[in-house]
Amino acid sequence: MQDQNFPRSPLLFSLGADRIVGEQVARALALPLSPVEERRFEDGEQKVRPLVSVRGRDAYVFSSLHGDSQDTANDKLCRLLFFIGCLKTNGARRVTAVSPYLCYMRKDRQTKAQDPITGLYVAQLLEAVGTDQVMTLEAHNLSAFQNAFRRPTLHLTAHGQFVERMIEIAGDAVFCVVSPDLGGAKRAEAFRELLEAKLGRPVNKAFLEKQRSSGLVTGDLFAGDVAGRVAIIIDDLISSGTTMARAAETCRKNGAERIYLCATHALFSPGARATLASTAIDGIIVTDSVALEEEWAGAKSLTVLPIAGLLAAAISSDANTTHR
Numbered sequence: 001m002q003d004q005n006f007p008r009s010p011l012l013f014s015l016g017a018d019r020i021v022g023e024q025v026a027r028a029l030a031l032p033l034s035p036v037e038e039r040r041f042e043d044g045e046q047k048v049r050p051l052v053s054v055r056g057r058d059a060y061v062f063s064s065l066h067g068d069s070q071d072t073a074n075d076k077l078c079r080l081l082f083f084i085g086c087l088k089t090n091g092a093r094r095v096t097a098v099s100p101y102l103c104y105m106r107k108d109r110q111t112k113a114q115d116p117i118t119g120l121y122v123a124q125l126l127e128a129v130g131t132d133q134v135m136t137l138e139a140h141n142l143s144a145f146q147n148a149f150r151r152p153t154l155h156l157t158a159h160g161q162f163v164e165r166m167i168e169i170a171g172d173a174v175f176c177v178v179s180p181d182l183g184g185a186k187r188a189e190a191f192r193e194l195l196e197a198k199l200g201r202p203v204n205k206a207f208l209e210k211q212r213s214s215g216l217v218t219g220d221l222f223a224g225d226v227a228g229r230v231a232i233i234i235d236d237l238i239s240s241g242t243t244m245a246r247a248a249e250t251c252r253k254n255g256a257e258r259i260y261l262c263a264t265h266a267l268f269s270p271g272a273r274a275t276l277a278s279t280a281i282d283g284i285i286v287t288d289s290v291a292l293e294e295e296w297a298g299a300k301s302l303t304v305l306p307i308a309g310l311l312a313a314a315i316s317s318d319a320n321t322t323h324r
Helices: 016-029 073-089 118-128 142-148 159-170 182-199 242-253 272-277 308-322
Strands: 011-014 036-040 046-050 058-062 094-099 133-137 153-156 175-179 204-208 211-213 216-218 230-238 258-266 283-287 302-305
Touching: 011 016, 016 058, 016 308, 046 073, 058 073, 058 308, 073 094, 073 118, 094 308, 118 142, 133 308, 142 153, 153 308, 159 182, 159 230, 159 258, 159 283, 159 302, 175 182, 182 204, 182 230, 204 242, 230 242, 242 258, 242 272
Parallel strands: 011 058, 058 094, 094 133, 133 153, 175 204, 175 230, 230 258, 258 283, 283 302
Antiparallel strands: 036 046, 211 216
16 A cells, blocks of 8 residues: 555554564555654653654554563553553544454453453543544454444454465365354354355354353363364464363364364463363464464464454555545
8 A cells, every 4th residue: 555545644653562563564554654652660650652743643553452471461551541642642633542452351241240341441441541443353252342432443353364274274174163162152153154155165063161160161061063074163362271172172072083273362371382282283373463472482283374464454444434
């Protein structure tokens, strides 16, 4: 995309470790990544400001809100909030938070007495500093994500990339798409329909029951036929790996020929690699929405799909629509 495609080109900003993805998106859009000053004080407080004028401009701010070895999710959330507030203070016309992984969305409803609804609170914080729009990738619960915000949202998925990759790996196989829990059934069904349309033949589906209490995962119900099929277990994220490992073991016991895990966000908490290695998984496919820790560098079973093209296409469409 050349600048002339925009009556006035939007500004692209990237915070912290997300500069890599920001640079990739900027190249895809043929736009510069605007400079920022980031400073951390001795007591842990942060200062971040744009080093270009933002008055009257549209801005897209990249920041994936996962905790890593450098910053906690809370650090990243505060930095994003303060930067968006700074942009609005200095006259930005419209600001879109581009957070491929949006923190605290896993707690989107009250499942126990006096539970918090942290997904809603994050939405309120973003709105309070003047965020005009939020773009994210594979929200934990799409309905809850959309209902939490009173401002426009753009929800993207990597399903198309996962489908293409699975066809490359095993296009001639008979597939079954598996949801590791009932809560992910709609996500799995959307993925199954896309895979079925691409293949032009029926694709089976299956799901497991899962109950989590005090960190313990239970549930024995399994429905579906994976026998002799390539099982694709689809979820929004992998953290500890216990949910995916449990689903893979169940598929293997029920006769699956091969098993692949597809998850957009590779959060991979400590110990996840050992947990996933303990069961018979043929491959794990994730995106680079979350930067991988060194432990996973060079893992033969892992395929990482880039999201820069997906984000660039969404920003291009949004920016051109806004300026019509």
